[in-house]
Amino acid sequence: MFTTLNLLSEILSPAHICPYDQACSYLDSAAKELKLDPNLITILSHPRRAITVSIPIKLDNGDVQVLVGHRVQHCNVLGPYKGGTRYHPAVTLREISALAMLMTWKCALLGIPYGGAKGGITLNPNHYSVGELERITRRYTSELINDIGPAVDIPAPDVGASAREMAWMMDTYSVNVGHAVPGVVTGKPISIGGSLGREMATGRGAMIMAREALALHGKTIADAHIVIQGFGNVGSSVALLLHQAGAKILAISRSSGGIFSEAGLDIPALKAYADLHNKELVGFPGSVQISNQDLLVLPCDVLIPAALENQITAENVSRVEASIIVEAANGPITLEADRALESQGVMVLPDILANAGGVVASYLEWVQGLSYLFWHEERVNREMEGLMVEAFQKVMKQSKAQQTPLRLAAYALAVGRVAQAIKDRGLYP
Numbered sequence: 001m002f003t004t005l006n007l008l009s010e011i012l013s014p015a016h017i018c019p020y021d022q023a024c025s026y027l028d029s030a031a032k033e034l035k036l037d038p039n040l041i042t043i044l045s046h047p048r049r050a051i052t053v054s055i056p057i058k059l060d061n062g063d064v065q066v067l068v069g070h071r072v073q074h075c076n077v078l079g080p081y082k083g084g085t086r087y088h089p090a091v092t093l094r095e096i097s098a099l100a101m102l103m104t105w106k107c108a109l110l111g112i113p114y115g116g117a118k119g120g121i122t123l124n125p126n127h128y129s130v131g132e133l134e135r136i137t138r139r140y141t142s143e144l145i146n147d148i149g150p151a152v153d154i155p156a157p158d159v160g161a162s163a164r165e166m167a168w169m170m171d172t173y174s175v176n177v178g179h180a181v182p183g184v185v186t187g188k189p190i191s192i193g194g195s196l197g198r199e200m201a202t203g204r205g206a207m208i209m210a211r212e213a214l215a216l217h218g219k220t221i222a223d224a225h226i227v228i229q230g231f232g233n234v235g236s237s238v239a240l241l242l243h244q245a246g247a248k249i250l251a252i253s254r255s256s257g258g259i260f261s262e263a264g265l266d267i268p269a270l271k272a273y274a275d276l277h278n279k280e281l282v283g284f285p286g287s288v289q290i291s292n293q294d295l296l297v298l299p300c301d302v303l304i305p306a307a308l309e310n311q312i313t314a315e316n317v318s319r320v321e322a323s324i325i326v327e328a329a330n331g332p333i334t335l336e337a338d339r340a341l342e343s344q345g346v347m348v349l350p351d352i353l354a355n356a357g358g359v360v361a362s363y364l365e366w367v368q369g370l371s372y373l374f375w376h377e378e379r380v381n382r383e384m385e386g387l388m389v390e391a392f393q394k395v396m397k398q399s400k401a402q403q404t405p406l407r408l409a410a411y412a413l414a415v416g417r418v419a420q421a422i423k424d425r426g427l428y429p
Contacts, residue, residue, distance in 0.1 A: 019098040019309055019331050027101070030411035033404065040419050043427075044104075047097055049073040053143035055121065057136050060129050069140045071119040073153060074100040077421045080151055081117035082107060082359060084158025085165070087133075091120035099330060103359070105414035106352040110391050112363045117153050119144075125160045137165050141172040148173065150183030150370065156362050157187040159232075159308075163199075167192060182369035186362035195365035196377035197384070198358075203237025203306075204381065205357015205388050206328040209349050210242065210302050212392045213324045216347075219301065222246030227298050227322070229253050230306035231281060234328050234355070236271060238304060243267035252281060253295045255307070259287035260298070297321060305332035312337045320346065327351035342405050350407040352414060353395055360384045 024045055031041045055067040070093050073081045083103040096118045104116030121140060125133060147153060157166055166185045170192060173184045182193030190196065197204075211221050224247045228239050231254050239249055248264035259265070259281045266286075273284050282289050296303065296316060303322035305311050309331035312320060317337040324347045327333065331351060333341065341348055361384055368374045375383075399409035 020094045020101075022331060022335055023098040023101045025335055026105075026407070026411050027415060029408055030415040033402070033408060033412045034416050034419065036415070036419055040422060043422065044075065044415065044418065047072045047074045047100055048076065049147070050093060050097060051144065051147055052093060053140065055136055055139050055143065057132060057139060059132055067121055067123055067136060069119070069121040069143065070096045071144055071147060071153070071155075072097045072100040072117060073147070074116040074118075075104045075418060076115035077418060077425060078108060078115055079113035080115065080149075081153035082114035082156070082362065083117035083119065083153075084156045084358075085119040085121075085161050085169075086158035087121050087123055087125045087160030087165070089122060089124045091122040096120050102330060102352060104418060105411060106356050106359055108417040109352055109395075109410055109414040110356050110360055110387055111417075112360065112387070114154075114359070114363065117155075118158075119155055120158070133165070134168050137168040138172045141169045142176065145173065145176050148184060150181060150366070154183065154362070154366055155185050156358070162233075163187055163189045163194060166194075182372075183366055186365040186369075188365075193365075193369050193374075195361060195368055195380055196375070197380035198361045198365055199233070200237040200241070201361030201380075201384060202234045202328065202355055202358035203239075204241055205360065205384065206234065206238045206304060206306070206326050206354055207241040207245070208357070208385055208388050209354045209392060210238075210304065210324070210326050211245075212389065213326065213347055213349055214301065216396075217301075217323065220246075224248070224301040225250050225299075226302045226304065227251045227295060227300040228304045228306055229258075229292060229295055229311060229332075230304075230329065231270075231274065231279075232306070234358075235304070235306035236267075238306060238328060239265075239267045240271070250300060251290055251295050251298055253290065253292050253307075254279065254281055255292070256280060257282050258290045258292060258295045259284050260290040260295070261287045302326060305329045307332070310334055312341070314340070317341060317344075320344070322346060325349065327354045330355065338407065348406060349392075350410050353391055353406075353410050356391070357384060357388060360387050 051071045053069045055069050099118035100116045107114040166188045169185050174180045188194035226247050251260040297319040299321040302324045304326045306328035311332040313334045314336040317340040326349045395410045399406050
């Protein structure tokens with residue numbers, strides 16, 4: 001196990017590029033807007049702890065493999081650390097560090113008492129059996145046993161992980177401490193303290209943001225033509241909710257390609273088709289195949305990138321024809337592309353606002369777990385929507401008052417809250 005002192009050189013090395021540089025750039029922009037003390041910027045630019053662990057795992061064939069896992073805890077000035085755990089072959093310490101910082105701003109913006117963290121294991125989960133994944137998850141959890149907990153750091157599922165992995169994490173932690181601890185993770189199965197509404201929460205939050213943005217353009221969801229990149233948990237959830245609200249979903253894609261229909265896609269039928277065809281979308285009746293790059297530049301009212309980072313770049317931004325972009329993924333727009341979209345007059349709802357539905361629902365699950373009092377789904381959705389709409393309105397008000405882009409307004413609100421908390425608490429020792 002290594003701490004920040006050992007790993008900071010890797011995180012900050014100039015040999016690396018996005019996404020950590022991008023996260024720090026947004027922090028710098030907000031700090032300039034707020035005229036923050038440079039010493040505060042120095043503190044906020046560094047994660048408080050960065051933990052890297054080796055995960056030896058016995059494979060089903062008897063061989064032993066050693067995987068690498070990370071957990072980065074950025075800032076806990078507002079409350080315990082909170083953040084997802086992703087299983088993906090592209091996981092790096094730098095990526096996890098950037099995502100941990102983004103979680104700090106996201107929680108602060110939404111007004112929930114968490115700090116930011118993120119975790120991940122560098123692997124392709126499709127290459128491992130269920131038994132192997134369970135052993136990997138339990139060993140990773142045991143390596144972090146002193147670094148997580150309901151009052152310390154609360155993991156959740158992210159890319160490549162699900163409620164299943166959270167159940168294994170909760171059980172491993174609970175066995176080690178000698179009693180059930182439902183608050184140690186969120187995104188768990190309902191049977192062991194998970195929250196109703198959690199599975200679709202990130203998609204629901206993105207849908208709410210699309211609805212609020214469309215209203216500012218004098219439109220409703222039922223009037224809107226929408227394009228969605230990604231058909232995983234978030235993409236499929238937001239697609240289904242928008243479809244149910246009457247939107248015309250023109251195109252959807254996965255990493256292997258996408259589909260387009262001028263008449264609009266039947267999302268429930270598409271979900272059923274994907275379930276029968278190994279998650280593939282191509283070949284869905286009434287649609288034509290389209291590439292991910294072509295999908296991003298389709299004319300539409302709302303474009304929702306719900307896949308991975310760096311999808312809209314300097315190379316394709318000039319061809320983007322959406323009026324509104326809702327960042328359901330983390331960092332889908334590069335810095336240069338973000339500036340270009342601003343000059344093109346495109347409304348961009350930044351990720352720390354647009355995809356915050358998941359962490360809000362996680363917070364509500366954590367509250368239920370600590371109290372051992374669980375709510376109906378209607379209440380969970382109502383509480384989450386209230387927090388999302390309130391944050392949206394604050395960002396709009398800040399943007400209008402300061403004449404700044406929405407991203408800068410959102411970061412200024414979030415960074416300002418964290419900076420004020422640091423000032424009020426003071427620096428120890």
